[in-house]
Amino acid sequence: MGFGRVHRLFLQVMLQRRSVDESEAQGLLGNCCKEYGEAMQELEPFIYEVNKELESVELALKTTVEEREDGDYPCLVLVNLMTGEVNRALSPFSQQELNFVQLLVAKLVTSNDGEVKMNTAINLCLLIKQKMKVSACEKLIERLVEDKWLLQTTYDSGDVYLSLSSLIVAEINTYLEETYADDIHKCFFCTKLTFKGYQCHQCKVAMHRNCAKKYWQTSKKANSCPSGSCDAYLGPVSSPASPSKRSRVMSDSSDEMEEEEESMEKEEEQKPVVQKRRNSLRRGKEKVNYEEE
């Protein structure tokens, strides 16, 4: 199919939504085809065709991983590749708001597990050059979440955390790689950036949670660092403080229970070589309550 109505409609939707779960993207494409009575198209070659045309306007459709509370979701994102002073002037956010976002991104990238407590984020407004009122900051964060630049998660404990969305990661990918080269981690398997995944402190290897799960399903040494030279033990460890948060679901349930208990002991025995989002400190008042397990 030559570039036509189906492509244009698909692009209009992507322009409006910016980021779409890959699982939905195929369905969306199907609907666009149906709309004009055209035959069904496969998503991947379609995107390839579209990207060839989008080159002329410095846009691109890219696939990124969105790390949500309950797992990793591949997303199709419409990214603006054109950078420059003028583009910043056209941004829907003011310079002051962009300064805040810059600080927040810094905080998120350098955090242990790609998340920042809402209150911590709000307090950042006191640190930017032209100070922002707390109320304005709260509104800004609301807008950022609504426009899909940030993810907001409320845990059972009631705490609200912010993290990076697929859209912002895709859009500022180059900026992140340049500015935070030492802090960011690329997944060992898919090479895309990961902020909430496993990190081996022994050898600096990092993996998305889902990529790790897939690997461990078939590998001989479940839960160990995939790097050939390193044998470190990596999660899963359900955090005692909020077991509902970060509980990693493995394929074999029987092994799972054993592993969890084992891992609890191991954790106490060996100094955790590796950390998968620890921080009983952070959870503060919800200090350890192992009996809950």
Add this chain to the structure above:
Amino acid sequence: MSRRTKNKPRKNVVVEMDDDTEEEEEEEDYTLTQSQGACQLSEKDVKKLAGQVCNMLLAAEIRKSPLKSSDIRKGITSLKSRSSYKTVMIKAGEMMEHLFGYKIMSVKTHGYILVNTVGSTFAKYEQLPRSEEVKRGLLIAILAAIFMNEGKMSVGGLESFLNALDNDLGSSSKNMIQEFLRQKYLESTVNDLTEPPTTMYTWGDRANAEFCKKKVLEFVCEVYGNMKPSMWTYQWKLVNEENDGKESSS
């Protein structure tokens, strides 16, 4: 001042571009002495710059702000001459339609907005966040009220209308009304003849491009219940004028 040779614009893109050019001529006389001669850019350059203009138009459209031609010239500095600017804008218009199905439209005071040529189809797939839905509802109410008021409404009149819909809606809508003015959904004109001068709201360029008066009239009749659009003679006339306008341009 020697005559500048212009590239002949293609017919179907003519109207909007010409309007803008004429206004620009008055504004930017100082460039005429530099900009003599035909467009200096190669086809490849034209395509590249037009692509950047398209990118900027899309970025501006996120907030529905008109993209000013001064912004375009600021961002793309190789567009000094009148003819290269025009060539690039025409190419940009072609690219927008080809890639996205958007038309570039000039609006008053040297800006451009994007108009969707397949808006009704797109509407089925649009997923608006709640805050945007709210704004749109307010906008439709305001546009309908202005239209039914024979196309013009004073600031005070609009405020009373909104207050009648909901307590204090008039004053709490002030910010959104300012935004609608910026986005060219609404236009305000000041009438100096009255004492004190009154400000009147009318439909802006964007509203005229995006909303169909016929549908607005039908909507109002539905609200009143069982009224025929033709019962509103003045509005019906406006609807027919709009239809004639559409037919002659297609």
